[in-house]
Amino acid sequence: MTAEPLRPPGSPERSSIPRNPGRHELGMRATLLFPDREIVDRYYVPLIYTACRTCYSELDPDEIMARALDGRVDPAKQRELIGRVIESGHGSTIEHVVFSFGISGVSRTLSHQLVRHRAGVAFDQQSQRYVKFKGASTMTPATIAEADDDLRDRFDEHIRGGLGLYGDLVEAGIPGEDARFVFPNATRTNLVMTTNLRALIHMSGLRLCTMAQWEIRRLFQLIRHEVFAVSPFLGSFLAPKCVPLGYCDEAGNRDEHCPIRPHKDTVLGAWAEKARAAKAAGRDLPIAEG
Ligand SMILES: Cc1cc2nc3c(=O)[nH]c(=O)nc-3n(C[C@H](O)[C@H](O)[C@H](O)COP(=O)(O)OP(=O)(O)OC[C@H]3O[C@@H](n4cnc5c(N)ncnc54)[C@H](O)[C@@H]3O)c2cc1C
Structure with a gap:
């Protein structure tokens, strides 16, 4: 039987683990x-x-x-x-x-x-001041590469537009350090x-x-x-970081959608459970309950 992770009451449903x-x-x-x-x-x-x-x-x-x-x-x-x-x-x-x-x-x-x-x-x-980019290349996120054709085309058009404008600005004598203001975050x-x-x-x-x-x-x-x-x-x-720690400390993983290590809430919950059971049996664990 698989143990259900202890989740705080009212916590949201599991989100999905990001793709590798x-x-x-x-x-x-x-x-x-x-x-x-x-x-x-x-x-x-x-x-x-x-x-x-x-x-x-x-x-x-x-x-x-x-x-x-x-x-x-x-x-x-x-x-x-x-x-x-x-x-x-x-x-x-x-x-x-x-x-x-x-x-x-x-x-x-x-x-x-x-x-x-x-x-x-x-x-x-690499400097965007000193390097004159003749063919700056860009990164396309997989979600956009796999999006519907219209959205992907608009993304490509937007990127091409920015890079095209950069080329025109440099051609017109605008220094690279100023022309680069049109570069998108996607620029490599x-x-x-x-x-x-x-x-x-x-x-x-x-x-x-x-x-x-x-x-x-x-x-x-x-x-x-x-x-x-x-x-x-x-x-x-x-x-x-959870591997050497032994638990996950990311607030965004309270739902334990990432299964690499249990969330620290789960670990502390299990420890509190153990402390309660020990106390009920007349033994005290050598730590204070949280
Ligand atoms: C998943 C994720 C999401 C993030 N989201 C955001 C965000 O939305 N917005 C944002 O601005 N940033 C964000 N960051 C960046 C994050 O806040 C840190 O700036 C970045 O990860 C650098 O890590 P670091 O602070 O451990 O620095 P490092 O330079 O790698 O420092 C290593 C360690 O040295 C110690 N240290 C370094 N400098 C000092 C100092 N001046 N004083 C005391 N101790 C010091 C600390 O213990 C630190 O952990 C995100 C990072 C991650 C991993």
Whole structure:
């Protein structure tokens, strides 16, 4: 029998889970520019291990690193310590390694969201002042691509109109920095993003969540794929935030339409139920009831 999730009284019916953006070819790319697999294999795990181990060792960091590099410390043991430290939230240890991505063909809608991340991440983005776009390209959301012909035609016409006007303005000598005001959010752009592992895990936690907007969610699926290719171990930490938390903390998922993890209301409800049962049996759980 499947247990019904505990839902607050009067809460709305389940909404549907957003479609996986991976099903559509969006024409965007994320490429890991640095490091390559060799560097990750040789240095990344030993370096993070050294940062973790330094906290608990009398040895100097260079000695710890030397032991990690030459195999005196079993790589499996290094990974085990790193896993425990990450799980415990000691995040500074993973700020010592960085990943640089080339991101291309994403919309300005996406880039506006991406650059909201501030801590531990650097961006450089294609300029709409200095680049004269001869053939600016755009992103079409699947809902619009699959909409009825009339709506889709009007969307295409609107986009073509904006880009056409841009071309005419530039042709007439209007500077690119002013002509760009007619560009739609759908306009594609390129960025380089460098981020330390802590920030990358944090961003992935938010952006791989099914509550994230489809395009940025797809970008982080591609990013996770790239990190996995150089290190399945480090890539395994890139997951929706509910995975390491063990519960979902998104208010918009109180109806639990996304089933990856139970909502925290459900978890707290189950805990309160357990506390009540323990109390009725004459035992107190060592926490206060909510
Ligand atoms: C599903 C979703 C919907 C969103 N909707 C909106 C929206 O409607 N409107 C909108 O404006 N934004 C929206 N955002 C953006 C969101 O509010 C954040 O700005 C964005 O996700 C960046 O995350 P962050 O704040 O964790 O920043 P990061 O820079 O990634 O910071 C990482 C962490 O460092 C710490 N930190 C960073 N800077 C500071 C600081 N100055 N002081 C203290 N601690 C700090 C925080 O713990 C923070 O979580 C949305 C994001 C998501 C994922």
